Amino acid sequence: MxxxxxxxPGRIIALGFAMVILVGSLLLMLxxxxxxxxxxxxxxxxxxxxxxxxxTGLIAIDAGTTFTPLGQFFxxxxxxxxxxxxxxxxxGIMLAMGRKVNLKGRxxxxxAMNLNSGRGLVSFVKDIFITTLxxxxxxxxxxxxxxxxxxxxxKAAGISLFHSVAAFNNSGFDILGDFQNLxxxxxxxxLNLVTCGLIxxxxxxxxxxxxxxxxxxxxxxxxxxxxxxxxxxxxxxxxGTLLLKLTEDVTWLGAFFQSVSxxxxxxxxxxxxxxxxxxxLVLIVLMFIGAxxxxxxxxxxxxTFFVLLQGIKSAATNKTEKAFHYSVxxxxxxxxxxxxxxxxxxxxxxxxxxxxMEPAVSLRDALFEVTSAFGTVGLSTGITPxxxxxxxxxxxxxxxxxxxGPLTVASLWYFNRKERISYPEGNxxxx
Amino acid sequence: MxxxxxxxPGRIIALGFAMVILVGSLLLMLxxxxxxxxxxxxxxxxxxxxxxxxxTGLIAIDAGTTFTPLGQFFxxxxxxxxxxxxxxxxxGIMLAMGRKVNLKGRxxxxxAMNLNSGRGLVSFVKDIFITTLxxxxxxxxxxxxxxxxxxxxxKAAGISLFHSVAAFNNSGFDILGDFQNLxxxxxxxxLNLVTCGLIxxxxxxxxxxxxxxxxxxxxxxxxxxxxxxxxxxxxxxxxGTLLLKLTEDVTWLGAFFQSVSxxxxxxxxxxxxxxxxxxxLVLIVLMFIGAxxxxxxxxxxxxTFFVLLQGIKSAATNKTEKAFHYSVxxxxxxxxxxxxxxxxxxxxxxxxxxxxMEPAVSLRDALFEVTSAFGTVGLSTGITPxxxxxxxxxxxxxxxxxxxGPLTVASLWYFNRKERISYPEGNxxxx
Ligand SMILES: [K+]
Ligand SMILES: [K+]
Numbered sequence: 001m002x003x004x005x006x007x008x009p010g011r012i013i014a015l016g017f018a019m020v021i022l023v024g025s026l027l028l029m030l031x032x033x034x035x036x037x038x039x040x041x042x043x044x045x046x047x048x049x050x051x052x053x054x055x056t057g058l059i060a061i062d063a064g065t066t067f068t069p070l071g072q073f074f075x076x077x078x079x080x081x082x083x084x085x086x087x088x089x090x091x092g093i094m095l096a097m098g099r100k101v102n103l104k105g106r107x108x109x110x111x112a113m114n115l116n117s118g119r120g121l122v123s124f125v126k127d128i129f130i131t132t133l134x135x136x137x138x139x140x141x142x143x144x145x146x147x148x149x150x151x152x153x154x155k156a157a158g159i160s161l162f163h164s165v166a167a168f169n170n171s172g173f174d175i176l177g178d179f180q181n182l183x184x185x186x187x188x189x190x191l192n193l194v195t196c197g198l199i200x201x202x203x204x205x206x207x208x209x210x211x212x213x214x215x216x217x218x219x220x221x222x223x224x225x226x227x228x229x230x231x232x233x234x235x236x237x238x239x240g241t242l243l244l245k246l247t248e249d250v251t252w253l254g255a256f257f258q259s260v261s262x263x264x265x266x267x268x269x270x271x272x273x274x275x276x277x278x279x280x281l282v283l284i285v286l287m288f289i290g291a292x293x294x295x296x297x298x299x300x301x302x303x304t305f306f307v308l309l310q311g312i313k314s315a316a317t318n319k320t321e322k323a324f325h326y327s328v329x330x331x332x333x334x335x336x337x338x339x340x341x342x343x344x345x346x347x348x349x350x351x352x353x354x355x356x357m358e359p360a361v362s363l364r365d366a367l368f369e370v371t372s373a374f375g376t377v378g379l380s381t382g383i384t385p386x387x388x389x390x391x392x393x394x395x396x397x398x399x400x401x402x403x404x405g406p407l408t409v410a411s412l413w414y415f416n417r418k419e420r421i422s423y424p425e426g427n428x429x430x431x
Numbered sequence: 432m433x434x435x436x437x438x439x440p441g442r443i444i445a446l447g448f449a450m451v452i453l454v455g456s457l458l459l460m461l462x463x464x465x466x467x468x469x470x471x472x473x474x475x476x477x478x479x480x481x482x483x484x485x486x487t488g489l490i491a492i493d494a495g496t497t498f499t500p501l502g503q504f505f506x507x508x509x510x511x512x513x514x515x516x517x518x519x520x521x522x523g524i525m526l527a528m529g530r531k532v533n534l535k536g537r538x539x540x541x542x543a544m545n546l547n548s549g550r551g552l553v554s555f556v557k558d559i560f561i562t563t564l565x566x567x568x569x570x571x572x573x574x575x576x577x578x579x580x581x582x583x584x585x586k587a588a589g590i591s592l593f594h595s596v597a598a599f600n601n602s603g604f605d606i607l608g609d610f611q612n613l614x615x616x617x618x619x620x621x622l623n624l625v626t627c628g629l630i631x632x633x634x635x636x637x638x639x640x641x642x643x644x645x646x647x648x649x650x651x652x653x654x655x656x657x658x659x660x661x662x663x664x665x666x667x668x669x670x671g672t673l674l675l676k677l678t679e680d681v682t683w684l685g686a687f688f689q690s691v692s693x694x695x696x697x698x699x700x701x702x703x704x705x706x707x708x709x710x711x712l713v714l715i716v717l718m719f720i721g722a723x724x725x726x727x728x729x730x731x732x733x734x735t736f737f738v739l740l741q742g743i744k745s746a747a748t749n750k751t752e753k754a755f756h757y758s759v760x761x762x763x764x765x766x767x768x769x770x771x772x773x774x775x776x777x778x779x780x781x782x783x784x785x786x787x788m789e790p791a792v793s794l795r796d797a798l799f800e801v802t803s804a805f806g807t808v809g810l811s812t813g814i815t816p817x818x819x820x821x822x823x824x825x826x827x828x829x830x831x832x833x834x835x836g837p838l839t840v841a842s843l844w845y846f847n848r849k850e851r852i853s854y855p856e857g858n859x860x861x862x
């Protein structure tokens with residue numbers, strides 16, 4: 001334990017995720033998790049566990065036809081742990097056990113949640129658990145009204161619960177079987193809207209949800225961070241819907257759903273293998289930007305994207321960076337730029353190795369797959385099940401880096417106790 | 432004239448390039464420029480003129496079989512004007528006419544050449560002309576020893592001169608005919624090395640050439656800028672050679688040549704259409720980084736790339752940016768990041784529109800073509816002649832933005848006389 005105590009928060013978080021992934025892969029390999037007559041290779045179990053814990057949703061083996069209800073329960077559990085984050089889970093368990101969280105523990109939670117101060121941490125963690133529970137139950141009830149039409153009640157209840165957990169945590173998994181994802185519910189307005197609602201609430205982050213509830217949705221009272229997250233999320237959803245509708249043969253509902261889902265939920269109501277190249281490029285950009293900080297989603301994050309835009313504008317106009325009557329913290333641009341450059345490097349390097357290992361896969365499909373893994377999105381043009389072991393291990397690594405964050409990964413090596421990475425406290429949270 | 436005098440240096444440079452491109456397109460449309468029985472559409476003449484003035488070398492119509500010797504002379508002239516830069520040409524003409532360059536003129540030259548101060552401008556411009564002339568003549572003589580073996584003396588002399596001008600200016604044009612580029616000379620060690628020598632000297636920039644000559648190649652005496660340019664150029668050439676040799680069916684000489692040529696010369700001794708996807712990805716990255724500031728090359732530039740790496744390292748280690756016993760200027764990272772982000776945006780947007788207009792072109796080929804246009808490289812997987820008018824106009828725009836620089840283009844709109852874009856003078860030159 002003393003070895004662990006000496007490590008940086010970043011290292012403990014990274015280690016925690018790795019441990020959960022490993023335990024998860026073993027749980028999914030248990031005979032009672034796997035349906036009779038199905039064999040699962042360890043690399044596929046590891047892939048599925050990583051995909052679940054990193055709330056990615058890339059699927060090498062179909063969850064509906066491979067796993068037993070117990071296996072699917074393990075999967076939902078891994079998604080929930082991954083979505084809440086290993087840290088929040090740990091903190092929650094300690095709180096539930098009545099133990100106090102010490103300063104070191106508070107620092108880890110602060111780092112994992114992108115919080116600027118350590119005040120009110122305990123109540124914050126409590127809020128997270130309650131919010132998650134309430135929203136997921138509501139989502140499950142609403143989904144049940146749709147699934148009950150197609151499945152017997154008990155099965156429909158299971159599917160609804162799994163779906164609600166998967167959607168709120170932006171995980172993109174489904175248990176409908178045969179890699180169908182939500183394509184059978186392409187035109188169900190109810191399921192489309194419920195799913196989008198869960199994805200969006202999960203994707204804007206707990207900080208924003210809490211502030212919205214506290215300030216009762218009054219725009220003027222909101223902090224800069226919340227305004228930025230809401231404005232950028234809205235703009236990206238609208239732009240994505242419009243661009244997808246222009247080039248793809250989908251309904252407006254379908255375009256809206258895919259635009260919402262690409263920023264990091266990863267569900268699909270249309271087979272993406274049939275999308276045009278420009279349509280896939282739009283999805284790639286949305287996947288790369290991703291959700292908001294402190295949420296269950298991945299990518300470089302909406303606030304990072306916003307700070308980049310402001311930095312470019314300020315360089316072109318030679319004016320200081322201002323937005324919503326706040327000025328953008330000076331150090332924010334550098335952090336945002338470094339995160340983005342690292343993200344581009346990870347995606348490019350990953351794509352390079354995938355095209356080396358899979359000569360039959362086109363640049364388009366490889367770039368899409370790797371961006372999806374990095375952004376913990378889970379969309380695919382359909383190449384995942386056919387990938388070789390090397391490419392699957394590569395995807396596992398990229399999902400992991402995407403969930404931990406490339407800057408955290410880069411700083412794992414460099415950490416020493418005297419020089420801790422710390423940026424001036426800003427009123428915007430990045431990456 | 433008073434309207435022009437009120438404009439920013441950036442606007443005058445942008446306007447100058449546009450004017451030369453337009454005049455060039457008209458010269459190439461003259462009946463005496465075009466061979467008998469060949470018809471040239473205006474969009475192709477405009478494309479060729481842009482490609483020449485922006486020293487890109489993307490070829491929609493074959494220069495060897497389309498243009499007469501006079502047309503080829505016009506082409507070489509456009510390349511030379513583009514290579515020296517419109518500004519240096521203007522300054523040179525004024526000097527030759529015995530007129531003095533006023534403060535406004537000096538500012539424009541300073542901006543165009545990426546110089547930190549306006550001192551010694553006149554002698555600098557003179558040096559540029561003399562260096563260019565000497566190196567190009569030497570290159571032509573050496574090339575002649577190769578071409579004389581295959582062509583009658585007069586024709587060989589013409590080809591040698593054209594080739595030397597094209598190589599030193601990193602333009603990538605050839606007049607061997609039938610889109611062959613330098614493939615017939617794949618195994619001519621002499622021509623490979625002479626061409627690489629011309630490309631590298633042209634690509635490191637006049638500042639570096641002058642300093643190397645002045646300090647007689649003593650490493651310790653060199654400025655930070657020169658050390659950075661030499662180190663990064665060397666590292667990129669070596670890494671590119673190695674990576675290309677690993678995945679492509681080429682000789683070491685071929686891998687070396689393509690690695691040098693990708694950073695922004697644009698000659699090829701192998702048909703790139705047969706390269707593998709990972710090989711093309713390596714070329715795309717090299718094309719994107721490009722040559723060094725104040726040179727005839729394009730891309731985000733070697734020094735920009737270096738500053739990015741230093742910034743990432745400093746963010747991961749929380750140490751200040753140092754290199755070669757100098758510290759990197761503080762404002763450098765922001766400028767480098769903004770240039771890179773704008774470059775990524777231009778390339779992504781260009782690729783998007785090209786895939787919209789050319790459904791038959793793969794993402795790989797479109798990304799390659801657009802990066803090549805942006806980095807004013809001129810390599811192509813072979814799709815250029817088959818592109819529609821819309822895609823050609825798009826390429827023209829991207830070549831132009833690539834040559835002027837995306838940050839200059841972005842600031843064209845915002846300029847007013849009171850707020851001039853200026854960064855603290857650093858000892859490294861970016862973009
Ligand atoms: K996901
Ligand atoms: K070129």
